[in-house]
Amino acid sequence: AVANGRSLVGIGVSRHHIRGLNYTALHNETNFLYCAVGHPLFECDDKQINELIKEAEVITSNYMRDKESRNDGLNYQNSAVAYHDEGIAHLILSGEFIGYLPDHYAQFWVDKGIFKAIQPSKYHYDIPVVLITSKTNASSPLANAMIDEIKRCYAV
Incomplete structure (x- = not known):
């Protein structure tokens, strides 16, 4: 505009x-990779994370917080696309997808025990x-x- x-x-x-x-x-806004209750990564132990994350459906955004700005090794081939953080959050809430969100935005669901950051020391970026x-x-x-x-x- x-x-x-x-x-x-x-x-x-x-x-x-x-x-x-x-x-x-x-x-800078810090973004972490999140999953929700019902997703296999939510309750898994550390030994399972690396295998499960390779198969996870990842949400991408159509704007610059996208896969080309990260080299995180996630599978973006068959992913959903969202245009806003709200869309990303709703897809994560479905329990079928994982995706990056700003930490301050996701905190509401984290506090309620609905979202969990996946290996936050590995899967994060600042924008x-x-x-x-x-x-x-x-x-x-x-x-x-x-x-x-x-x-x-x-x-x-």
Whole structure:
């Protein structure tokens, strides 16, 4: 929306930069690989994980938190595709899929004992959360105040 001028400010995850936009890193979002109650990986012991994970159906996203950004050895051949964290979470909740989610997003289900991170020391990655502004489109005083406040809050 910032690229086409519909919005003056954006916040999102991004490793790919579009010409004409400014990107200011705010913080990193940690993503872990999760399964849910009912999935074979949820209750298995450590000896079984390596075999079961090779056969697991993995959810991929259509945006940049995707398999090409990781070299994790998971089977992405017959995977589901989701467009948002909500879709990934619902597919994980089915007990049929595993997938990466931001830790803060998955924490609700982890606290309830419904989600479990799979080998978190091995299956995790960080992605930058960025403030996005246009290099060419004029900003409003309100947008400038918001940008300044966001930068102040994140000490950037």
